[in-house]
Amino acid sequence: MKKGNATLFNLPITTKLGITLVSFLLILIFFGEWIMPYDPFQIDMNNRLESMSHQHWLGTDQLGRDIFSRIVYGAKLTIGLGVITIILSVIVGVPIGLISGFSGGKIDAVFMRIIDAILTFPDFILAIAIAGLLGPSLTNIVIAIVLVRWIVYARLVRSQVLELKQQEYILASKISYSSKWRTIRMHILPHLIPTIIAIGAVDVGKVILLISSLSYIGLGAQPHIPEWGAMLNDGRGYFQVVPALMMYPGLAIMLTVLIFHLLGDGLKNRFDIRKRGLRK
C-alpha cells in the first residue's frame, strides 16, 4: 500500500498512465471538432466501405462516412454519457445512503428493502428491461442505468456512515449541539468524497460498457448517431467482409474502459480506501 503522502510524481506507473490517457481522452472530447477530418454524418455513397487511406485514416463505413471522424465524435458522446450517468447516480445514491445510514431505524429499513429488491436482478438485465419499457433513446438508457446504478453509491455511503458514526469526533460534534446536517457536512461527507471519486472512476468504465451494450442491442443510440455501441451494431452485417467497421469502435470501447479502470484503481490506492474508514 502506498503511503498517504504520495504526490503526483511518486504515483505508481499504472496510475500515471491512467491519468495521461484520461487527459488524452479529455482532449478528444473537448477538441474533437478540430481533430475530425470530416463531418461524421456526411454520407458519401460513392466511397462506401473504403479501406484505410490518406483521405480516410480508418476507412469509411457502409454509407461512406469517415470512421475516424465518427469515433472521435462518438468519444464525446460515449464518455460524456458515462460520466453524466455516474454523476446522476451519485446525486441520487449518496443522499439516500447518508440519510439511511445516519438516521437508521425505519427510514433505513425502507431504503434497504428497495435496494435489496433491485439487487435481486442482475444489473444488465434490469437495465435492459427498464430501457425496453421506456423506449429506445439515449436519454432513456441514461435513466435506466441511473435507476440501476444508484444503489452502488447508496450502499457504499451507508456502510461508511455506519462506521464513521462510531467515531468519537462524531460524538463530540453531537455533544456540542451541532445540527445533524452540520455533522454530516463537516465530519462525514469529507471522509466519503475520495471513496466516491475512486469508485466512480472505475464505474465510468463499467457504465460505458453498459451504454454501449444497450446501444448495440438497439435500445440506445438511434441510427446515424455514432455512439460506439451503435457503430458496432451498424457494422455487424459487414464483419466478414469489412471487419474494420467493428474493430475500431470495439477497440475504442476496450481502451476507454481500460483507461478508466487504471485511473480508478490508482485513485483507490492513492486514497488508501480500504484502510481509510478504520483510521482516525
Add this chain to the structure above:
Amino acid sequence: MKKTIYKITAIILFIFLIGCEDANDLSEDIDQENKSLTLLFSFPSSTIDPHQDWMGVRAGIAETLVKIDQDLSIQPWLAENWEQEDEQTWRFTLREGLTFHDDTPVDGNAVKASFERLLEVNDAMANNLKIESIEADGRDILFVTSESYPTFVSELVHTNTSIIKVDTENINEQPIGTGPFQVVDFTTESKIELERYEDYWDGVALIDKVTVQFNSDGNVRGLALQSGEADIAYHLPPETLAPIEQRDDLRVESVSSLRVHFLLYNMKSSPLQDQNVRQALDLLIDRQIIADEIMAGHATVANGPFHPDFSFSNDGAPESYDPEQAESLLKQAGYQKNADGQLEKDNEVLQLTLATYQGRPELPQMAQYLQAEASKLGIEINIVTVENVDAYLWEQQTEWDLVTYSMLSAPRGDGGYFLNVAFSPDGSLNPGDIYIEDVNALITQLNQTSTIEERIQLQKQMVDIIQEEVPQSYIVYPHIIVGVNNRVKNWTPGSEEYYLITNELDLE
C-alpha cells in the same frame, strides 16, 4: 498438486473424446436413416394457425384450394376444378382421396367448417373475401359472395384461406392440415419441427424431417448457412453474400420478388398532409444508388407500387433524384430556412420521425441515407428503430411521420389486394390513414370489374394518381435473396414466397 493437474487434464481430454464420438454417431444416424433439412426464415411466427399466419402454407403443413404457379397464373390445388355460376357464386370441386394429417377425409363440410372459422378469427380476411354463405355437398363447395367479386378465385390463393381441421384443440401450435408435412412440435417465435405425412395425396415427401427455424437477424442467418446449421437461409442481406458466393458447396439464389420497399407517409402528421412536402421527400431518394449500393444490385429501381413486368404497372420512368426541385417545392409549401439552417413554417421547425426496423437490414440504411439527404435541405429527421413495426404503426399512430416499409404489392399477380388494403380507409395496411377520393372510387369500381383489360386500365389509372399524390414513395423492388446448400435438390425460391417446403424438395 502435479498429480491432480494431470488427472484433471486427463479427465478433460476424455470428456472431449466422448464429445467427439457422440457427435459423429449422431450425424451418421441422420445421414443414413432419415433425411432432415433445416430452413431458416426471417420473420418469427408467434402462432402457426394457418388462418392467421403464413407459415401454415409456407412450411407445407396446410394447403389452399388453388395455388399460383411460377407465371402467377392460378392452378388447381386442393380443388380439382371450379366454375363461376353467376356473378356472386362459385362452385369448387375437391380432389378425391384428400385426408387430414389424422387420416380423417376432407370433404365439403370440412372445407366449409374451415372457412367459417377463418371468417371468425381473421377480420382482415373476412373483409377481403366478402363471403355471404357457404354450402357443402359431397366434394362440392358453393361460395356466395355479398357482392359481385370477379377476383374471388385469386383471393383464395392467400395462405390464410388454407383448409384445416377445425374440431381440434391447440390450432395455434398443432394445426392439422393436408400438406406433405405435419407438425411435431412448435416453439413460439423459435422453430417448427415437422415430419412427413405418409399418406399425402400428391406423393409422399422425399425427405423425412424438416425444421423451420426463425431468426430475425440477417447476419446470423448467413452464418448459419455457412456453418451448415441451415440448409436454406431466407432473406439474406446483400452484405453477407460475398463469403457465401466464394464457397463451392453453397449457392445464392436471387429472384425478383412481388415485393416493393417504400416509404409510407402518415397523413395524420400535419407537415406531411402537404403534398409538396411528400413530393420533396420523394425527390430526395436516389433510387439508383440505393439499388446499386445498399442493395448491391439485388434490386430494381421502382417507378410505382408494381414491378414493371406486370401489365398493370406504371409506364412512367422512376422519379429521379432532384434536390433542387425538392427545395423549391418546400419553398412553395411555405418553408423558410431559419437562423440554424433548419426549415421553418409559422415558427415550427420541419421535424419528422422516421420509423424503421431491423428485420430487413437494408431499410435502416435507406432511412439513414434519406436522413442525410434531408438534413442537407434543413429537414430534421429522427430515426426510431422499432422491434415490431406493425404493432408500432397501429398502436402509436401519433408518434411517427413516415416509415420504411416493405410489402408484397402484387401477391397473386394482381394489384387489387394491395390497392385495397393500402388505400381503403379501413384497409389493414393503412395505418397512415391515406384517403384519396379518386383512388377510393376507382377501388370500388375495380372490385366490381372482371374483364382483365378493364382491370389493367383501372389499376394503371390508380397508379398514376398515386404517383401524382405521393401517399407513398416507392423505392426499389428487392430481389428475394436465398442462400442454399448445394445438397438441397429440386428447389428454387419462388417469387410468390408462398410455397417454401414441398413434397418434391430433396437432399443429396
